[in-house]
Amino acid sequence: MKLKINGTEHELDVDTRTSLLDACRDHLGLTGSKKGCDHGQCGACTMLVNGRRINSCLTLAVMHEGDEITTIEGLGDPGNLHPMQEAFLHHDGFQCGYCTPGQIVSAVGMLGEVSDGWPSHATADVKDGASLSQGEIRERMSGNLCRCSAYPNIVDAIETASAKMKETA
Amino acid sequence: MRPFEYSRAGNVSEAGALAGRFIAGGTNLLDLMKLEVETPEKLVDITRLPLREIEETVDGGLRIGALVTNSDLAAEPRIRRDYEVLSRALLAGASGQLRNKATTGGNLLQRTRCSYFYETSQPCNKREPGSGCGAIGGFNRIHAILGTSEKCIATHPSDMAVAMRLLDAVVETLKADGSSREIPVGEFYRLPGETPQIESVLDQGELITAVRLPKPLQGEHRYRKVRDRASYAFALVSVAAVVRMDGGRIAEARLAFGGLAHMPWRDAAVEAALIGQAPSMALFDKAADILLAEAKGQGENDFKIPLARRTLKAVLADATKGA
Numbered sequence: 251m252k253l254k255i256n257g258t259e260h261e262l263d264v265d266t267r268t269s270l271l272d273a274c275r276d277h278l279g280l281t282g283s284k285k286g287c288d289h290g291q292c293g294a295c296t297m298l299v300n301g302r303r304i305n306s307c308l309t310l311a312v313m314h315e316g317d318e319i320t321t322i323e324g325l326g327d328p329g330n331l332h333p334m335q336e337a338f339l340h341h342d343g344f345q346c347g348y349c350t351p352g353q354i355v356s357a358v359g360m361l362g363e364v365s366d367g368w369p370s371h372a373t374a375d376v377k378d379g380a381s382l383s384q385g386e387i388r389e390r391m392s393g394n395l396c397r398c399s400a401y402p403n404i405v406d407a408i409e410t411a412s413a414k415m416k417e418t419a
Numbered sequence: 420m421r422p423f424e425y426s427r428a429g430n431v432s433e434a435g436a437l438a439g440r441f442i443a444g445g446t447n448l449l450d451l452m453k454l455e456v457e458t459p460e461k462l463v464d465i466t467r468l469p470l471r472e473i474e475e476t477v478d479g480g481l482r483i484g485a486l487v488t489n490s491d492l493a494a495e496p497r498i499r500r501d502y503e504v505l506s507r508a509l510l511a512g513a514s515g516q517l518r519n520k521a522t523t524g525g526n527l528l529q530r531t532r533c534s535y536f537y538e539t540s541q542p543c544n545k546r547e548p549g550s551g552c553g554a555i556g557g558f559n560r561i562h563a564i565l566g567t568s569e570k571c572i573a574t575h576p577s578d579m580a581v582a583m584r585l586l587d588a589v590v591e592t593l594k595a596d597g598s599s600r601e602i603p604v605g606e607f608y609r610l611p612g613e614t615p616q617i618e619s620v621l622d623q624g625e626l627i628t629a630v631r632l633p634k635p636l637q638g639e640h641r642y643r644k645v646r647d648r649a650s651y652a653f654a655l656v657s658v659a660a661v662v663r664m665d666g667g668r669i670a671e672a673r674l675a676f677g678g679l680a681h682m683p684w685r686d687a688a689v690e691a692a693l694i695g696q697a698p699s700m701a702l703f704d705k706a707a708d709i710l711l712a713e714a715k716g717q718g719e720n721d722f723k724i725p726l727a728r729r730t731l732k733a734v735l736a737d738a739t740k741g742a
Binding site: 265266267269288289290293296302303304305308309310312313356359360363366367368369370371373376377388389390391392393394 | 420422423424425442445446449450453462464466490493494499500503506507510511513514515516517519520648649650651
């Protein structure tokens with residue numbers, strides 16, 4: 251089968267049981283996405299599929315032929331960081347770092363949802379779009395757990411990156 | 420995970436004939452397959468089927484394709500404007516990542532989150548009929564208080580289905596033999612009874628193709644979910660409500676409940692008791708009395724009986740406060 255990841259097409263031969271996460275980590279050497287719970291509860295495996303964030307542990311690789319997949323490796327690299335990666339560094343939005351790739355990819359996907367006008371559980375009036383308050387960020391990022399509890403700095407980093415991405419957009 | 424054969428349905432009419440378990444979002448099924456709670460021998464991937472449209476129906480409602488994701492449905496402008504209770508229920512469920520994957524049809528068919536169902540070393544009549552129920556007399560804090568049986572006290576975990584029940588949504592299906600049918604959500608689910616392993620009236624190979632909403636309900640829309648965390652947790656108790664006031668009295672009231680039973684719960688007598696009445700705490704208490712007349716705690720979940728009462732009263736007070 252073929253998978254298109256970070257703009258590159260890969261040919262691979264996998265068991266039908268292989269999750270998208272395991273295909274990337276174990277077959278393609280893309281180990282940036284982490285396996286935390288493997289049950290969709292922690293968000294460490296978050297990837298973008300056709301621009302939308304998903305738990306890559308809860309989907310089969312064989313179901314994603316033809317999709318555009320983005321992992322943390324596709325957002326930026328050490329010489330050319332994505333604004334969200336930069337902001338996590340600047341705000342020290344992590345301690346052990348294990349959840350960080352998932353947090354960053356999820357945050358990028360989340361900002362896309364906000365700019366598309368999607369409401370959230372924290373939105374006062376779902377008929378309107380939402381502005382990105384700290385409360386909105388916390389609700390929208392609830393699918394990403396951080397056992398070091400770096401949440402205050404993660405929220406700050408997302409606010410900073412959001413402002414910067416708007417400037418450059 | 421047990422090995423399985425994978426195939427992709429190319430069109431709607433052949434999906435049922437492929438004689439396997441349908442997979443769409445997979446967020447619940449794959450989770451259960453990893454634990455070997457679910458062990459399908461064949462998976463039929465239906466994600467390429469053209470069931471992603473939301474279209475208006477001739478009677479002023481909406482037809483939602485079975486593969487519309489929970490995210491897309493919650494964000495759809497017509498849902499936000501005319502079916503706010505549904506948008507609210509969807510947004511109260513799961514996480515951003517899961518809602519981007521989970522589909523309308525799949526959400527209806529979620530399995531229970533009972534820990535005995537999930538743990539294959541434990542007895543569970545739903546997972547292994549005849550093996551017993553570990554939750555009765557066991558850890559049953561999240562379990563049902565209405566409509567239970569001696570075989571099963573599991574709850575249905577969906578928020579979306581509670582709103583669909585309130586809205587009198589209709590499930591459209593296609594059977595493996597090519598015939599189609601329409602099933603009101605109120606007749607879609609089954610109580611556990613003697614056969615808790617059978618959760619809906621769907622036949623083998625019957626595919627949900629769409630869920631149809633009747634024309635919008637006027638009034639105040641509410642979805643209140645009480646849970647252990649502020650976000651990303653299943654309901655202990657949830658209340659969906661649409662209440663329309665007229666001249667200081669309740670002209671119309673629809674209520675549906677999550678976290679209380681094996682299916683989204685609705686009780687016509689509760690709604691009838693409110694119609695034509697002026698809102699008051701005494702009236703709301705009477706409604707809760709009717710709702711909970713047959714409620715039975717299992718020990719750890721006894722708290723759900725007063726919690727359901729309080730949540731119902733709070734929602735009704737909020738929905739009628741402008742009157």
